[in-house]
Amino acid sequence: MNNDLIKIAQHFQLEGEIANVKPLGEGFINDTFLISTKGPSPRYILQRKNKKIFSPIPAMMDNIEKVCQHIKKKVVATGGDPMREAMTVIPSINGKLYFLDEQEEYWAVCLFIENTMAYEAAKTPELAYSGGKGIGRFQSLVSDLKEPLVNILPGFHDIRFRYGQWDKVLANDPVGRKAEVSAEIEWIESRKAEMLAFWALVENREIPTRVSHNDTKINNILFDKKGDVLCVIDLDTVLSSTVLNDFGDAMRTYTNTGLEDDENLENVSMDIQIFEAFTKGYLEETSWFLNSKEIEYLAFSARYITYEQVLRFLMDYIDGDRYYKIKSAAHNLARARAQYKLLQSMESQYGEMQQIVRKYIKL
Ligand SMILES: Nc1ncnc2c1ncn2[C@@H]1O[C@H](COP(=O)(O)OP(=O)(O)O)[C@@H](O)[C@H]1O
Ligand SMILES: [Mg+2]
Numbered sequence: 001m002n003n004d005l006i007k008i009a010q011h012f013q014l015e016g017e018i019a020n021v022k023p024l025g026e027g028f029i030n031d032t033f034l035i036s037t038k039g040p041s042p043r044y045i046l047q048r049k050n051k052k053i054f055s056p057i058p059a060m061m062d063n064i065e066k067v068c069q070h071i072k073k074k075v076v077a078t079g080g081d082p083m084r085e086a087m088t089v090i091p092s093i094n095g096k097l098y099f100l101d102e103q104e105e106y107w108a109v110c111l112f113i114e115n116t117m118a119y120e121a122a123k124t125p126e127l128a129y130s131g132g133k134g135i136g137r138f139q140s141l142v143s144d145l146k147e148p149l150v151n152i153l154p155g156f157h158d159i160r161f162r163y164g165q166w167d168k169v170l171a172n173d174p175v176g177r178k179a180e181v182s183a184e185i186e187w188i189e190s191r192k193a194e195m196l197a198f199w200a201l202v203e204n205r206e207i208p209t210r211v212s213h214n215d216t217k218i219n220n221i222l223f224d225k226k227g228d229v230l231c232v233i234d235l236d237t238v239l240s241s242t243v244l245n246d247f248g249d250a251m252r253t254y255t256n257t258g259l260e261d262d263e264n265l266e267n268v269s270m271d272i273q274i275f276e277a278f279t280k281g282y283l284e285e286t287s288w289f290l291n292s293k294e295i296e297y298l299a300f301s302a303r304y305i306t307y308e309q310v311l312r313f314l315m316d317y318i319d320g321d322r323y324y325k326i327k328s329a330a331h332n333l334a335r336a337r338a339q340y341k342l343l344q345s346m347e348s349q350y351g352e353m354q355q356i357v358r359k360y361i362k363l
Contacts, residue, residue: 009035009046011092011099012109016041029053030236034112043112044090048105049098054236057106059150061097064235065089067211070145071138071231084113084224085231116222116230122254125277127218130229132281134221135213135250138232139243142211143289149211149240156214157245159199159308163192166315175320181333187340188311198297198304202242206293212241216250244294247282248301252309254278255302256342261335268341272349275302276356283360295361299353303346310339 005021016037024034024045035044054060068089072082082088088111092099099107122131155161166188170178178185201207213220214237222230253260255274258267279298287295316323317332324332346353 005033005046008099008101008107009044009109011094011107012044012046012090013093014041014044014090014109021046035109043114045110045112047108047110049108049236051104051106054152056152057098058096060152060236061089061108063149063152063238065097066147066149067142067145067235067238071141074141083111087111087113087231087233087235113222113230115225117225117227118222119218122218122274122278125273128254128274128277129281130223130227131216131218131221131250131254132278132283133285134218134223134229134232134281135216135246136282136285137229138213139210139246140285140289143286145211149238151239151241153214153237153239156239157241157249157305157308159195159304159311160203162308162311162315163196166311169315169319173318175318177318177320181314181318184314184333184336184340188307188314191307195304195307198300201293201297207242207244207297208291208294209240210243211238212243212246213238214241214245214249216246217253242294242301243286243290244297244301245305247298248303248305250278250282251275251302251346252306252339252342258338258341260338261331262338262341263334265338265341268338269345270302270342270349272352272356275349275353279356280360283357287361295357298357299350302353303343303350306339306343306346310336310343313339 002021006018009018009021014035014037016039019036019038021033021035024032029050031048033046035046037043049057049060051057064087068087071086075082075085089097090109090111091097097108101107119127122128170185202209213232213235215234220234221232224230255270257269257271258264262268313324313332313336317330317336321332324335326332
């Protein structure tokens with residue numbers, strides 16, 4: 001295997017001679033490896049890209065390269081280090097941004113950024129603040145990237161698209177589960193109007209389309225040894241959409257005091273201190289470019305994304321568990337109920353969430 005990996009790595013424009021290629025981290029989506037070289041040459045990250053989730057991979061790599069080049073220009077203009085404060089995609093020896101092997105697997109390489117820190121979870125206000133800064137800084141750096149990106153995840157966070165799927169699944173009721181979840185179905189139906197009203201603002205561009213990251217986990221942010229944000233990595237999901245999706249999804253995951261599939265609903269609620277800390281960090285970086293509609297709907301985006309997740313888990317349960325991997329027969333239902341508890345917690349604290357947004361907007 002290692003020999004095969006070395007052969008793959010040799011298809012890229014690397015400095016120095018390859019010493020070894022070793023697996024790095026757990027890799028839920030992509031398989032990630034670290035390429036070490038002999039002597040003083042840099043180390044690199046080699047990834048097999050998941051073509052089941054992202055397609056087409058060449059378009060995805062074009063998106064990543066556009067974003068990296070744009071950020072590098074910005075970093076240079078402000079006197080920063082473009083090799084540390086942005087990802088560097090390493091082309092293949094054929095000048096492509098990827099290498100396609102004989103098994104039709106796509107591989108890509110980027111420079112390994114040395115001397116960084118990463119965090120697996122953001123369970124304290126201090127880390128949530130750093131996470132908000134990281135995502136905010138990223139969005140700010142690409143806020144003036146005018147070239148459109150290819151939409152590699154069509155329908156992503158588009159509730160109108162989801163309702164299309166939802167109506168079909170309910171009409172088919174393929175495994176006869178619909179009757180048993182009529183109360184849960186009502187959770188979705190009763191909120192349709194407010195969710196569509198929000199999405200209509202995105203569709204009519206009152207809430208503009210910008211570059212969003214779409215995988216805002218804190219382990220996708222690299223920090224320097226002082227704990228300051230260096231750069232955001234894992235750019236596979238960058239696309240043109242509303243940046244509120246990033247904020248909302250970060251708040252869905254960061255603020256949950258329980259698990260995404262917690263069976264004990266008592267555990268699940270939105271931690272308003274985490275919400276406040278992330279929002280503070282985020283708005284310190286973004287308030288200069290967000291328009292008044294984006295600010296008005298910032299807190300709402302947490303409800304929107306959490307609601308969408310309730311819908312998706314419930315829909316998959318009714319559909320016979322075809323999309324999400326499950327650990328037990330009712331796993332998707334448990335997930336939907338836990339996310340609904342989180343949604344209710346957000347709804348009951350919505351006034352405070354809006355006050356927090358107003359507090360950190362620089363007028
Ligand atoms: N350019 C890089 N420099 C330093 N570390 C990196 C770099 N790219 C990835 N990593 C490390 O590898 C991990 C996995 O990479 P990532 O691109 O996030 O893959 P995945 O899609 O599996 O999450 C990251 O969380 C980070 O710790
Ligand atoms: Mg990642």
